[in-house]
Amino acid sequence: MGVPNSTLIRDVKIFTGTEVIERGYVHVLGGVVAEVGAGEYSGELSAGMTVVSSPGDSVMPGLIGERPCAASVGADGVEDNLRFGVTTVCDVGDGPENDREVEKVKSGKAKIAEAPKDAQPFVTPQTDDKSAADADIPYGLRLHLEMRALVREAGKAPEDVLRSATADAADRLGLHDRGRIEAERKAD
Incomplete structure (x- = not known):
């Protein structure tokens, strides 16, 4: 059996x-x-x-999208994401807790930490929300277009761009069960 x-x-x-x-x-x-x-x-x-x-x-692993207002995509948005291989979408930087932190920094009650001298910037595809110019483009497709632009216009290596939308995104967001094709990870 x-x-x-x-x-x-x-x-x-x-x-x-x-x-x-x-x-x-x-x-x-x-x-x-x-x-x-x-x-x-x-x-x-x-x-x-x-x-x-x-x-x-x-x-390859499912793509991980990072965007503000992820919860607002609705059923059609979920289907669009899956159709384009985006299996995880995380809300980033738009909740009330973020607004409170911004106000603390603006008032001088909190400080943004300085980056270590050896820190390398990371570029992640599609961290912004829909604008009027791309309102008719499904989110999952916009992620692919953003990835293509990072390769064609920004000169990033295709493998680096894919890694930024899979393994690196999972690491940044603490999603230890996805982002890689390896034993004991979700087959997303």
Whole structure:
């Protein structure tokens, strides 16, 4: 008898969130990555396991969107995000607690910490909200357009831009169960 909810995706290029595996496999069990590796899968192909061989295709973690007012996207926005591979959208910097902190800084009651001398700036795709100019563009697509602009116009390496919207975003937001294709992470 096979293992329910077991899927093996093999013969694919994998972006793990931090590195590229030119040809490998991902074994997912119950919605969680059980194993990822280069080359051929050496585990047992049990009855009931769904096996997908897809040479020429790629697998990567779900994209993580960071934007103000994430809760306002509605059902259509959720569907748009998923259609474009954005599996997590986090609200950033627009709640009452942020407003209170800004007021403290403005009044001199709080200070913005100085960056360490060796700090490197990070660029993350799509941290702003919809403007009138792009109101008809679905959020998930806007994330892709922003990523493309970072590559084409800002000269960022494609792998760095993908990492910023997957592994780096997960790290920044404390989402330790996603952002990478590795064992014990969500298969999003």
